[in-house]
Amino acid sequence: MSAELEVQKINSYYGLSHILFDVSLDVNKGEIVVLLGRNGAGKSTTMLSVMGLNPPKTGSVAYRGRDLTGLAPYKIARLGIGFVHEDRRIFPDLTVKGNLEVGKKTPKGKGRKWGLEPIYEMFPLLRRLENRQGGTLSGGEQQMLTIGRTLMGDPDLLLLDEPSEGLAPIIVKVLGASIDRMRKEGMTILLSEQNLKFSLKHADRAFIMDDGAIKFQGTIKELEENEEVKKRYLAV
Numbered sequence: 001m002s003a004e005l006e007v008q009k010i011n012s013y014y015g016l017s018h019i020l021f022d023v024s025l026d027v028n029k030g031e032i033v034v035l036l037g038r039n040g041a042g043k044s045t046t047m048l049s050v051m052g053l054n055p056p057k058t059g060s061v062a063y064r065g066r067d068l069t070g071l072a073p074y075k076i077a078r079l080g081i082g083f084v085h086e087d088r089r090i091f092p093d094l095t096v097k098g099n100l101e102v103g104k105k106t107p108k109g110k111g112r113k114w115g116l117e118p119i120y121e122m123f124p125l126l127r128r129l130e131n132r133q134g135g136t137l138s139g140g141e142q143q144m145l146t147i148g149r150t151l152m153g154d155p156d157l158l159l160l161d162e163p164s165e166g167l168a169p170i171i172v173k174v175l176g177a178s179i180d181r182m183r184k185e186g187m188t189i190l191l192s193e194q195n196l197k198f199s200l201k202h203a204d205r206a207f208i209m210d211d212g213a214i215k216f217q218g219t220i221k222e223l224e225e226n227e228e229v230k231k232r233y234l235a236v
């Protein structure tokens with residue numbers, strides 16, 4: 001199997017602070033891979049590095065065998081990579097529908113898979129809130145909206161940064177179901193999480209980060225059985 005996304009030994013910085021240390025990970029086509037780690041482990045920085053928003057100083061990122069080094073973030077997005085930022089950046093003054101429409105873009109030479117209808121089917125609440133202003137939504141509703149908006153761009157690979165953070169269990173369940181649905185649609189997902197239970201339920205494979213480095217990699221089953229790793233790197 002050739003990897004859709006291949007991150008090899010990246011080192012990333014914020015100014016002079018060295019944050020990522022030789023981080024390597026891979027995501028195969030149709031796979032859901034979770035990047036687990038505590039607060040400040042480096043999960044978001046890894047995603048920002050992949051998207052070219054905080055490009056690594058050394059190492060490489062390749063998408064379908066193509067080196068992304070030096071590419072501008074919008075060009076990386078255009079290759080078919082969607083990014084849902086942990087801050088849930090919606091447009092507060094636009095309606096729900098308006099927010100979704102903003103995300104629309106069709107990569108050249110491709111039929112559309114996602115559009116308003118499939119997104120409303122996945123998140124029926126968004127249909128009901130269609131005319132509400134984004135800024136009035138709850139955290140969970142905003143999370144659905146930001147995922148929906150990213151899907152409007154029809155990505156093949158989705159980077160989903162801590163979708164369940166701070167949300168009520170019922171909303172987390174809805175988000176989990178949406179991940180299962182995206183899997184059915186053949187999408188490839190790199191998910192970041194602190195929520196182990198959620199990850200065990202929805203991912204195929206896991207990488208664990210701590211202090212900016214990968215400390216464990218394996219299948220979900222291997223992680224589930226590894227009490228030592230869970231105790232050492234995750235809050236369980």
Ligand SMILES: Nc1ncnc2c1ncn2[C@@H]1O[C@H](COP(=O)(O)OP(=O)(O)OP(=O)(O)O)[C@@H](O)[C@H]1O
Nearest residue numbers: 014017019037038039040041042043044045046086
């Ligand atoms: N803009 C920034 N400038 C300087 N340091 C930063 C910046 N953003 C993050 N850091 C530092 O980089 C390290 C990794 O942070 P990162 O946000 O990648 O972690 P994370 O795993 O996403 O954590 P969380 O679960 O809290 O989102 C932390 O030590 C953090 O303090």
Ligand SMILES: [Mg+2]
Nearest residue numbers: 043044086162
């Ligand atoms: Mg983060």
